[in-house]
Amino acid sequence: MSLPDGMLYQLPQFLSVDDAGNLLTNLTEALAWQQHRLWLFGRERLTPRLCAWYGDADARYAYSGQALDPLPWTASLEDLRQRIEATLACRFNSVLANLYRDGADSMGWHSDDEASLGPEPVIASLSLGDTRRLVLKHRRRADLASVDIPLAAGSLLVMAGRLQTHWRHCVPKTRRPVGPRINLTFRLITPVAARIP
Numbered sequence: 001m002s003l004p005d006g007m008l009y010q011l012p013q014f015l016s017v018d019d020a021g022n023l024l025t026n027l028t029e030a031l032a033w034q035q036h037r038l039w040l041f042g043r044e045r046l047t048p049r050l051c052a053w054y055g056d057a058d059a060r061y062a063y064s065g066q067a068l069d070p071l072p073w074t075a076s077l078e079d080l081r082q083r084i085e086a087t088l089a090c091r092f093n094s095v096l097a098n099l100y101r102d103g104a105d106s107m108g109w110h111s112d113d114e115a116s117l118g119p120e121p122v123i124a125s126l127s128l129g130d131t132r133r134l135v136l137k138h139r140r141r142a143d144l145a146s147v148d149i150p151l152a153a154g155s156l157l158v159m160a161g162r163l164q165t166h167w168r169h170c171v172p173k174t175r176r177p178v179g180p181r182i183n184l185t186f187r188l189i190t191p192v193a194a195r196i197p
């Protein structure tokens with residue numbers, strides 16, 4: 001999909017329906033899900049979803065006022081990382097997993113624009129479970145309509161270019177009855193020691 005000020009593309013059937021279903025079951029049980037705390041508007045809140053952070057040992061992630069130490073890769077996450085790296089010819093050293101337990105779970109408006117991701121991060125987002133709605137809105141251009149992307153199980157969405165500088169995105173709550181949904185966002189974090197202060 002061609003967007004002004006950013007790149008977005010999708011491989012709708014990166015995983016088969018069966019593989020996506022098996023992975024949903026496996027990851028729901030196997031990952032160390034937690035409700036992270038984040039600072040928002042000067043108050044500490046719990047994220048309205050469960051999260052888990054996996055990656056290489058040096059891929060520490062500073063995010064909404066907290067530093068997350070990655071857990072070591074599980075076999076299935078490492079296998080996915082390698083498949084996605086081979087498909088996209090990109091390198092990733094970490095993955096943020098999000099579990100939306102039902103329609104009341106969500107992700108607020110944000111950009112993945114932390115300095116540790118660099119100015120033009122490539123973020124590969126794999127979807128499992130019931131279809132999720134990702135909504136994107138340009139930060140400044142009110143003339144551009146928001147973009148609504150249904151993400152079905154097995155789809156791989158890639159965000160790249162200047163997308164995180166110019167656009168924000170969210171996963172709204174839904175009143176529709178939905179089962180659990182997992183999203184894995186593969187990222188390349190610059191290790192703290194390699195960062196220029």
Ligand SMILES: O=C(O)CCC(=O)C(=O)O
Pocket residue numbers: 096098107112125132134169170171183185
């Ligand atoms: O669930 C989604 O597709 C959104 C995930 C996301 O934006 C993030 O992890 O930064």
Ligand SMILES: [Mn+2]
Pocket residue numbers: 110111112169
């Ligand atoms: Mn994001």
